[in-house]
Amino acid sequence: MVIPPTAVFDGNLKLDCGVVIYGKFRGTLECAKGTVIIAPGAHFSGRLSAERIAVAGKVGDPAKAAKDSALLIASEDLQIGDGADIHAVIRAPLFNIPMGAKLNSSVIKSMLGTGAG
Incomplete structure (x- = not known):
């Protein structure tokens, strides 16, 4: 699925x-399988859960506390691009x-997706 550049989804x-x-x-975006990509120029705020998340755009609202701005939960991997601007709580087993x-952000290294609870 693609959210095009001119679209605003609430x-x-x-x-x-x-x-x-x-x-x-x-809003809330839950992807049972696959990767969610937040492209350069894109903006996400709310709750996002997916196997893999790749962020090159903006996440969250700096005017709010990170915990009130956005939550990113990756069960396998979170990729952060050079131009990413993230103001959120992040939970992932692997990230760079x-x-x-x-x-x-508040970063929580979790064991999701690795067989441990």
């Missing part, structure tokens, strides 16, 4: 596949923070 979405967000998404990324 609401809740549950899918069995991945999503590429080029526009704005506010590149030098160019802006990260104002």
Whole structure:
């Protein structure tokens, strides 16, 4: 599924596949399988859960506390791009923070997806 650059999605979405967000998404996004990509120029706020998450755009609202702005839960892996701007709570078993990324977040390394609870 693709959220195009001019789209603004407000609401809740549950899918069995991945999503590429080029526009704005506010709400809850649950992807049972696949990767959610927040592309450069895209903006996400709300709750996102997926096997894999890749962020190159903006997540959250710096005017709010990270815990009230966005929550990213990746059961396998979270990829953060150089140009990412993240203001959120992050929960993932694997992630890397590149030098160019802006990260104002609470980071929780979880064992989701690794067989441990």
